[in-house]
Amino acid sequence: MLTDFINMFQYDFIVRAFIAGILISVCAALLGTNLILRRQSMIGDGLSHVAFGATVIALSLGFTPLYFAIPTVLIASFLILRISNNKHINGDAAIAILSTSALAIGAVVNALSPGSNIDINSYLFGSILAINQTDIIIIAIVAIASILLYFTFYRQIFAITIDERFAKSVGIKTDLYNAILAAICSVIIVLGMHMMGALLISSLIIFPCISARLMSKSFKSIVIFSVAISVITFIFGLTASYSFNLPSGASIVCANLICFIICWVYNKLR
Amino acid sequence: MPLINVKNITVTYGKHKVIDNLSFSLEEGDFLCIVGPNGSGKSTLLKAILGEAKIHSGNIILDKELKRNFIGYLPQHNNIPEDFPATVNEIVYTGLLNQTHFVSSKYKKRADDALKTLGISSLKNDSYSNLSGGQRQKVLLARALCATSKLLILDEASNNLDYNSKSSFYALLKKINKTENLTIIMVTHDLDHKNLLGNKILSLDHDSPFFGSTDEYVRRIHAH
Ligand SMILES: Nc1ncnc2c1ncn2[C@@H]1O[C@H](COP(=O)(O)OP(=O)(O)OP(=O)(O)O)[C@@H](O)[C@H]1O
Ligand SMILES: [Mg+2]
Numbered sequence: 001m002l003t004d005f006i007n008m009f010q011y012d013f014i015v016r017a018f019i020a021g022i023l024i025s026v027c028a029a030l031l032g033t034n035l036i037l038r039r040q041s042m043i044g045d046g047l048s049h050v051a052f053g054a055t056v057i058a059l060s061l062g063f064t065p066l067y068f069a070i071p072t073v074l075i076a077s078f079l080i081l082r083i084s085n086n087k088h089i090n091g092d093a094a095i096a097i098l099s100t101s102a103l104a105i106g107a108v109v110n111a112l113s114p115g116s117n118i119d120i121n122s123y124l125f126g127s128i129l130a131i132n133q134t135d136i137i138i139i140a141i142v143a144i145a146s147i148l149l150y151f152t153f154y155r156q157i158f159a160i161t162i163d164e165r166f167a168k169s170v171g172i173k174t175d176l177y178n179a180i181l182a183a184i185c186s187v188i189i190v191l192g193m194h195m196m197g198a199l200l201i202s203s204l205i206i207f208p209c210i211s212a213r214l215m216s217k218s219f220k221s222i223v224i225f226s227v228a229i230s231v232i233t234f235i236f237g238l239t240a241s242y243s244f245n246l247p248s249g250a251s252i253v254c255a256n257l258i259c260f261i262i263c264w265v266y267n268k269l270r
Numbered sequence: 271m272p273l274i275n276v277k278n279i280t281v282t283y284g285k286h287k288v289i290d291n292l293s294f295s296l297e298e299g300d301f302l303c304i305v306g307p308n309g310s311g312k313s314t315l316l317k318a319i320l321g322e323a324k325i326h327s328g329n330i331i332l333d334k335e336l337k338r339n340f341i342g343y344l345p346q347h348n349n350i351p352e353d354f355p356a357t358v359n360e361i362v363y364t365g366l367l368n369q370t371h372f373v374s375s376k377y378k379k380r381a382d383d384a385l386k387t388l389g390i391s392s393l394k395n396d397s398y399s400n401l402s403g404g405q406r407q408k409v410l411l412a413r414a415l416c417a418t419s420k421l422l423i424l425d426e427a428s429n430n431l432d433y434n435s436k437s438s439f440y441a442l443l444k445k446i447n448k449t450e451n452l453t454i455i456m457v458t459h460d461l462d463h464k465n466l467l468g469n470k471i472l473s474l475d476h477d478s479p480f481f482g483s484t485d486e487y488v489r490r491i492h493a494h
Pocket of ligand 1 (some may be wrong): 283288306307308309310311312313314315346
């Protein structure tokens with residue numbers, strides 16, 4: 001088993017998948033604590049569908065997926081932010097409409113474009129082969145910048161997460177922070193989507209935090225546990241994906257599910 | 271020059287006039303209690319002073335010295351979800367963010383002092399979601415105390431406090447009002463304590479509007 005684990009690193013694509021995946025897992029866990037504790041986890045889900053639609057459209061029309069999907073999802077995230085700030089609109093329903101529309105348009109464009117042979121399955125459930133040379137550079141830059149930003153503004157982000165109104169009253173620019181968080185979330189979802197799969201990327205944001213929550217009584221410990229759980233389940237999941245030839249996203253989510261059950265049992269027995 | 275000068279303000283929600291042509295002013299070091307029945311616009315007035323509620327006409331002039339980062343505010347309704355996983359310290363530290371970016375030990379001392387004055391030092395590493403209603407209220411008071419250096423705005427701050435906590439909290443307010451020359455605006459329904467607390471009273475009661483010194487207000491009540 002251990003030699004299998006070491007042997008798999010002789011392949012470049014595996015090394016890339018590990019580096020990219022760990023960076024994305026850390027970012028997803030950090031964003032996840034923010035989204036979950038503010039009860040906005042559906043935003044991640046909505047954005048992942050938009051990312052999928054945009055990627056399929058880009059491939060059908062022959063654009064580079066990243067360069068088309070990132071701006072599209074950024075725009076969608078700002079729309080969602082506006083929608084969820086508006087008391088007169090039913091936020092959940094509006095996000096569902098936006099995300100299913102993006103999905104539908106993607107599927108229609110794909111069906112209409114002649115000779116399209118996109119492996120939809122790999123985009124839905126994730127592929128271990130997904131990360132190429134350019135991707136890894138973009139992922140590394142974005143992820144490291146996001147992580148640094150998060151820890152530099154850790155207290156401010158906590159203040160906004162727990163009580164946005166009070167945060168505003170002590171002079172924190174809440175709208176700016178919300179916009180930056182939404183932007184990072186969009187980019188991470190697009191970057192992580194191909195490896196995790198459009199249907200599963202949002203679980204990378206949600207699962208670690210809800211497992212961590214079962215073990216923690218402070219915000220700090222939630223953040224630490226989320227990151228740890230996210231990285232560990234990723235490593236197990238990707239190893240299983242390689243060893244048993246499973247879709248990578250599905251296998252990582254299964255690892256998260258097992259981790260959640262362990263945390264839940266621990267929480268009950270404590 | 272007054273610290274806060276409220277001039278002929280009117281605040282409306284839709285067609286409903288909540289505050290109608292109200293004027294008053296406060297000097298530095300004043301301690302104002304705002305009284306009035308439910309729905310008379312007390313919370314709305316505080317929000318107008320803080321810039322959270324839109325003023326329809328008139329204006330509120332704050333002294334140049336009174337910057338945003340000198341104001342501590344305790345809203346009537348807090349927005350923290352019951353089950354939010356955070357410790358007391360983590361929450362109280364957010365009150366320091368108008369003075370410091372990273373909360374260093376120098377500032378943590380200030381939070382410690384606030385917890386001590388409210389008698390909840392022993393809870394500082396406890397989870398907020400496991401506290402009682404009154405204990406939570408004290409945590410939010412400590413947070414507001416950390417955020418304040420010139421003006422403290424309290425909306426029914428003594429909610430949920432037991433008799434002893436309430437008396438010691440009121441004593442604390444009187445003390446910091448005197449020793450630190452802190453200006454305090456407090457909404458209260460606690461008329462028992464009104465003659466003990468504060469030098470000024472604003473009544474938003476439509477039947478008996480009043481602004482003036484506490485002594486005069488008491489005299490007027492007795493005359494009725
Ligand atoms: N966001 C809002 N939208 C519409 N109307 C509002 C809003 N907030 C308050 N009101 C109305 O304004 C009036 C004054 O409300 P406010 O909260 O200022 O009263 P209050 O004096 O603080 O009452 P209480 O003692 O119950 O706290 C009420 O009639 C209320 O219905
Ligand atoms: Mg009120």
